[in-house]
Amino acid sequence: MEKLTSIHNQHVKNWKKLQTKKYRRQTGMYLLDGWHLVNEAVQSGVQILQLIGTSEQLAAHPDLNSLTDEVYEVTEEVMQHITDTVTPQGIAAVVPLPDAHKVPDMESLHGGWLFLDRVQDPGNVGTMVRTADAAGFAGVVVSHRSADIFSPKVIRSMQGSQFHLKLYEGDLAKWIEDFKTVNAPIYGTQLNPQAKSFRDAEPGKTFALIMGNEGQGMSDQLLSQTTANLYIPMRGQAESLNVAVSAGILMFQLNKNL
């Protein structure tokens, strides 16, 4: 076990750099901050590359040493520096970045799927992945020009749901085409005259739901590929719902037959 006390140490600098998308891609690793996420990773059989803890946390949990050969004892100051958390729990782990660039295969074309089209806010993306997990969805595909799914804020909002379902980045147009080959409905979420109330949607065991960008909604290209558009009837004077709230309402309607 190595003890690190300075934020200028090269290991510490590298962990800090994992906050950037570029360095995560270069190294193929990302950081999990806190007990909940580290435990979720361990329980899911994810390889722990490096374990980072304060002296108290490492002493209180001697079993952690068996997880990896690379254990680092750090100060609270170092922990704060690498996690960007005001009161970190004193435990973190570096784990492999999954290969998210998945091309759909037949095995994937089953179950409920959530497609995110250029959703910008990391909290929204993370919350929707967490909600998809709770709704029993099989997976989430995030389009290019969305918030990066392994950024610290998305990781925090997902609360470990990346270990429970399939999480990919990809070309949604291609995914939609493949879902169509198995006759699975693709539900868009743009309000237009042909849209039908979400209460009337009765999908089977395989379908996809597309949520669009916070300000602009879904792209026209994707919209032209949907089999139906769903809307949530608004009763008050509010003009719209938060995208993560809308996604929750829709997913817990569509999951009835999953």
Added chain:
Amino acid sequence: MEKLTSIHNQHVKNWKKLQTKKYRRQTGMYLLDGWHLVNEAVQSGVQILQLIGTSEQLAAHPDLNSLTDEVYEVTEEVMQHITDTVTPQGIAAVVPLPDAHKVPDMESLHGGWLFLDRVQDPGNVGTMVRTADAAGFAGVVVSHRSADIFSPKVIRSMQGSQFHLKLYEGDLAKWIEDFKTVNAPIYGTQLNPQAKSFRDAEPGKTFALIMGNEGQGMSDQLLSQTTANLYIPMRGQAESLNVAVSAGILMFQLNKNL
């Protein structure tokens, strides 16, 4: 019209202080930032006490001058200072703080109501008020020790919904008692053996839904007062849903008969 260019001007200092709960209470005023909120206030007949704009915005909308005698032209720097927004739209208004300390009356005991029990996050509180508006609820009552409903972050998340429904602070125990006198169901949201699936709830035109604190859920006292507890069946491995997402799923189920 007065022109203000310094953040040390007394007016500017006072507007900045409206970001604190204490000063909002002292003065009985709060600040609306941006076109959407200012327009919502005007359309709702809310009195504009002071109008604050950059020279471009005031020049582009000469009709604004008729709204109030107190119009202030400020620099973009001043606007940024008072709104805490990186790229403010250049328009803001000071409006009266409604008297939110409402004791329930017979008129209020009608429609769908959302009760928030010590919800801490301003974004969650604001999003739930906005969702209640979209769901056609009559009002929202926020308990003491919740996020302040007129703080800048709550105002931003509400997106003007405070002008569309009744929004009060109050003693939820008292509100519940009064709803019981008209035999309206009070739905709690704590998972326990007696809880029933939200899909089986069929309220009439008057009911209340209680959402609890993000970490601790509802208080035991309120829980003992509910007529039923609702839960959202989780299908995946996620342990919980974001409180604002849960509230959205529940409100758009309960509003079917509103």
